[in-house]
Amino acid sequence: ANVDLAAIVTAVPVPAFAFTQDRVITKINQAAAQWTGHPAGDLEGAPVAEIFRIRFQQPPADPFRALANDDVDPFEGSIAYMPPGRVLVRPIRACRVRGDDTGDPGEPGAYVCLVFIG
Secondary structure, eight states, rough: OOHHHHHHHHOOSSOEEEEEETTTTEEEEEEHHHHHTTTHHTTTTTTTHHHEEEEEESSSSHHHHTTOOOOSSSEEEEEEETTTOEEEEEEEEEEEEEEEOSTTTSSOOOOEEEEEOO
């Protein structure tokens, strides 16, 4: 069954966004856009590392290395957003959702990471 991740991100009441294994923000909800002070359209399509700093409690702390490990899910950690002159840090919960398997058999499939802030 296909899951509409954009609908999930839009519907949740907490700040949330999704990014791909290519590290690009694909969807950000209004609550997260409000938290950053930027319109969602300005953030969607941006590299996640240019907007946020994410650290997971589970090793490795680097979210992109951690997400490649199928053994851990969901993830807990923190997210930092650094507008000029400030640092905003909040706890996060994240989960990896398998995308379309377009690779060779035995190779890991694509994934999207859903991040829930707060």
